[in-house]
Amino acid sequence: MNAVNCHVTHLESPVDGSRFAPGIAHGTHLGRPLLVAYDIDGIRRSVDPETLRRRPPGMWRYRELLPLPADQVPVSLGEGPTPLLSCQRLGGALGVPGLVVKDESLLPTGSFKARGMAVAVSMASWLGLKRLAAPTAGNAGGALAAYCARAGLEAFVLMPEDTPVVNRLEAILYGAKVFLVNGLIHECGALVRDNAESCRWFDMSTLREPYRLEGKKTMGLELADQRDWTLPDAILYPTGGGTGLVGMDKAFRELRALGWLKTDRFPRFYACQSNGCAPLARAWQAGSRHAETFKGAQTRASGLRVPAAVGDFLILDAVKASGGRVVEADEERIDFQMRRACSLEGIAICPETAVCLEALENLVKDGSIGKDDDVLVWNTGAAQKYIECLEAPARRIDKNLPLAPQMA
Ligand SMILES: Cc1ncc(COP(=O)(O)O)c(C=O)c1O
Numbered sequence: 273m274n275a276v277n278c279h280v281t282h283l284e285s286p287v288d289g290s291r292f293a294p295g296i297a298h299g300t301h302l303g304r305p306l307l308v309a310y311d312i313d314g315i316r317r318s319v320d321p322e323t324l325r326r327r328p329p330g331m332w333r334y335r336e337l338l339p340l341p342a343d344q345v346p347v348s349l350g351e352g353p354t355p356l357l358s359c360q361r362l363g364g365a366l367g368v369p370g371l372v373v374k375d376e377s378l379l380p381t382g383s384f385k386a387r388g389m390a391v392a393v394s395m396a397s398w399l400g401l402k403r404l405a406a407p408t409a410g411n412a413g414g415a416l417a418a419y420c421a422r423a424g425l426e427a428f429v430l431m432p433e434d435t436p437v438v439n440r441l442e443a444i445l446y447g448a449k450v451f452l453v454n455g456l457i458h459e460c461g462a463l464v465r466d467n468a469e470s471c472r473w474f475d476m477s478t479l480r481e482p483y484r485l486e487g488k489k490t491m492g493l494e495l496a497d498q499r500d501w502t503l504p505d506a507i508l509y510p511t512g513g514g515t516g517l518v519g520m521d522k523a524f525r526e527l528r529a530l531g532w533l534k535t536d537r538f539p540r541f542y543a544c545q546s547n548g549c550a551p552l553a554r555a556w557q558a559g560s561r562h563a564e565t566f567k568g569a570q571t572r573a574s575g576l577r578v579p580a581a582v583g584d585f586l587i588l589d590a591v592k593a594s595g596g597r598v599v600e601a602d603e604e605r606i607d608f609q610m611r612r613a614c615s616l617e618g619i620a621i622c623p624e625t626a627v628c629l630e631a632l633e634n635l636v637k638d639g640s641i642g643k644d645d646d647v648l649v650w651n652t653g654a655a656q657k658y659i660e661c662l663e664a665p666a667r668r669i670d671k672n673l674p675l676a677p678q679m680a
Contacts, residue, residue: 277341279310279318283482286586294339297399297474298482305479305583307522308339308486312529321501321532329353331387331490334497337526339486340394347394347423349380351387353494356648361616366629367636368647372504374495377620377654381442383575384491384652385415388515391487392476393419402426405473407460409512410439410574411653416476417448428473430460436574438657456569458580478513479583488516492523495648501527501534504648506596506641508632510624511543511552512578514587516650521590539648540596542641543587544631546571548603551579552587556598561585571603572661573623575653597640601630607661609633614655622653623661 273279276295283292285301292298298306315336327333331351340346354376363371376384389412396404405428406416413429420427427448431440432455443450453460461477468475478484496503503524509517521541527533545553548571555563566579581587591598610626613619621629628649635641655662669678 273314273342274311277343278339279315279336280339281309281311283307284309297396297401299475300480300582303582305485305586306482308482310337310526312526316530321497324497331390331487331494334490334493337489337493338391339483340391340398344394344398346390347397347419348390349386349418349422351379351390353498354378356495356498357617357619359617359619362613362629363647365612365616366633367643368632368641368645370644370646371632372646372648373617373619373621373651374491374648375619375651376491377622377651381411381414381418382654382657383411383415383622384488384516384650385411386419387490388412388478388484388487389415389419392481392483393423393425395483396474396476397423397425401474403428403471403473404476405430405464405468405471406476407431407457407464408435408439409457409577410435411657412478413448413450414439414442414446417443417446420448421446428471430463432456432460432577436658436660438659439574457578458565477582478515479518479581479586485515485519485522488519489523489526490519491516491650492520493527495520496524496527496533501532503533503535503537504539505645506542506647507539508542508544508628508647508649510573510576510628510650510652511545511587511598512576512624513581514543514552514583516652517541517543518583518586518590521594538594541591541594542596542628542631542635543591543598544628545598545600546573546576546603546606546627547600548573549577549579550600552581552584553598553600555584555588556591561588563588572606572658573627574658575622575624576627599631599635601627601634605630610655610661619651620655621651622655623658624653625649625651
């Protein structure tokens with residue numbers, strides 16, 4: 273362990289390799305993310321998979337691979353583990369009967385954003401930061417608000433004015449100061465940056481502080497752990513800012529360096545976007561390492577309404593190295609895929625994941641994914657948070673009349 277009592281050696285810029293000391297607050301370097309580097313040999317000496325198994329389940333069992341000093345109590349609301357659910361009926365309908373969904377809707381605040389915020393708010397609290405601000409497309413704002421409430425910190429959330437109503441209300445409920453902006457998430461992000469100093473905010477935007485990524489990394493750690501250190505053939509991930517995908521890639525690399533994986537082959541990543549907001553898919557098609565800001569972004573998969581991602585090159589590099597693809601799926605099919613999946617499996621599939629299901633159907637049709645492939649789809653949030661997408665007619669019955677004829 274180092275001076276700050278964890279296995280972090282330094283933070284590193286993937287742009288120019290510059291190194292930064294751990295134990296102090298960091299943002300970006302050259303306007304791009306900083307990545308946390310660990311003493312892998314030191315971790316290998318202090319823990320092994322057998323020891324991990326004996327710890328309580330959940331993301332904090334991977335403590336040595338996280339940046340929070342060992343003597344600090346995490347800010348936690350009880351994060352997972354989330355179940356791996358085999359989905360034969362849905363898989364059958366999509367052409368991959370072996371389909372598995374990892375259901376993150378069960379996490380605190382009903383989305384996988386809890387993982388990132390649990391670590392980032394724990395770190396912010398340890399670093400003595402008091403006023404945390406973030407732009408959000410929806411779920412991250414609720415998660416920031418809840419973890420700040422848990423930590424006794426102030427949360428400031430800036431969101432597009434048409435963000436799903438539950439995201440707005442949950443953030444207010446957890447005590448955050450919530451601001452509705454006449455712009456999209458990247459414009460909310462610019463407001464946070466431009467006003468951070470005058471408002472005394474610390475910028476918690478995804479990939480603009482280094483620790484949300486470390487929290488999201490536990491998606492990959494937990495997945496490998498649950499599968500006894502093997503990995504699926506293909507992973508479909510609904511991609512907005514891309515932190516989860518970059519986090520999984522980092523997790524698999526660190527596990528490989530530790531020698532814990534029973535396989536050398538990484539899953540093919542399929543980063544899925546709606547054609548209503550597909551900057552990364554367009555960059556992929558153009559063979560570019562950076563994405564242009566997507567004009568007129570609009571999708572009911574609100575978490576994917578990210579016209580410009582600061583970690584675009586990290587996402588595109590990870591997908592490319594994996595042998596997968598960035599794909600865009602038809603916005604018009606979200607409602608169908610969401611309803612079919614929920615009704616076939618009883619899992620609260622969110623619209624973002626519905627985008628992955630549409631993409632999966634297309635990838636099976638074009639032969640990119642085989643029917644016997646071991647395929648995993650992330651359900652990143654709970655359907656119930658999207659009441660705008662849920663409206664559906666139900667039949668009324670009269671309690672005073674015979675029931676059977678009314679049901680005919
Ligand atoms: C439910 C859901 N899925 C996926 C995403 C996209 O996540 P990422 O920013 O890691 O790409 C979001 C982001 O808000 C989300 O809320």
